[in-house]
Amino acid sequence: DIQMTQSPSTLSASVGDRVTITCRANETIDGFLSWYQQKPGTAPKALIYGASNLQSGVPSRFSGSGSGTDFTLTITSLQPEDFATYYCQQSYSTQYTFGQGTKLEI
Amino acid sequence: QVQLVQSGGEVKKPGASVKVSCKTSGYTFNGYYINWVRQAPGQGLEWLGRIHPNDGATNYGRRFQGRITVTRDTSTGTSYLQLDSLRSDDTAVYYCARMKIARFCGGGICYSSAIDSWGQGTLVIVSS
Numbered sequence: 060d061i062q063m064t065q066s067p068s069t070l071s072a073s074v075g076d077r078v079t080i081t082c083r084a085n086e087t088i089d090g091f092l093s094w095y096q097q098k099p100g101t102a103p104k105a106l107i108y109g110a111s112n113l114q115s116g117v118p119s120r121f122s123g124s125g126s127g128t129d130f131t132l133t134i135t136s137l138q139p140e141d142f143a144t145y146y147c148q149q150s151y152s153t154q155y156t157f158g159q160g161t162k163l164e165i
Numbered sequence: 166q167v168q169l170v171q172s173g174g175e176v177k178k179p180g181a182s183v184k185v186s187c188k189t190s191g192y193t194f195n196g197y198y199i200n201w202v203r204q205a206p207g208q209g210l211e212w213l214g215r216i217h218p219n220d221g222a223t224n225y226g227r228r229f230q231g232r233i234t235v236t237r238d239t240s241t242g243t244s245y246l247q248l249d250s251l252r253s254d255d256t257a258v259y260y261c262a263r264m265k266i267a268r269f270c271g272g273g274i275c276y277s278s279a280i281d282s283w284g285q286g287t288l289v290i291v292s293s
Contacts, residue, residue, distance in 0.1 A: 157209060
């Protein structure tokens with residue numbers, strides 16, 4: 060299976076900050092990388108698909124980049140509602156896998 | 166609007182099976198895979214498998230091969246997840262979620278859409 064490794068596991072930040080979360084695949088996945096946000100007790104919400112395409116309705120302070128094996132999710136000007144857990148996920152192979160998650164906390 | 170509505174929570178004994186349903190509405194069923202993803206308490210997301218709506222072809226996570234079955238009923242737009250030989254570490258919230266089948270290429274890279282709509286989740290507790 061393709062392994063997805065996120066870093067950091069936990070990230071402390073403040074409202075207004077710019078933060079970056081990285082996701083690395085152990086083999087190339089081209090652009091088959093999505094990012095999700097999850098808040099406690101709720102289903103995940105898609106933010107980014109195709110490594111850099113913003114999902115409809117997602118604020119433009121979220122952006123993604125990368126291809127191949129290395130990817131980043133950047134949030135500029137953090138808002139209070141952005142404190143959540145973020146996951147990357149590959150859909151390159153027929154065995155999808157998620158990263159272990161990054162908890163963004165105040 | 167797009168909806169995926171799952172069946173209610175279950176409590177099962179170790180060794181039993183569980184079957185969770187996911188009824189979809191508000192979109193063309195044939196255009197999207199149905200994926201199943203679970204989340205154990207306090208843990209991350211784990212992909213279990215997916216089904217192609219048209220031909221019923223399935224792909225399963227290697228960890229679950231042999232004890233997972235995903236099916237679909239195209240007449241009702243419903244997918245089912247069955248997990249057999251339950252263990253205590255199968256205790257989790259199970260989600261169904263749709264993902265567009267199409268793949269795209271542009272700017273030198275190829276990609277697919279994200280899993281863009283999720284069910285509300287079904288809590289399955291495995292306990293003796």
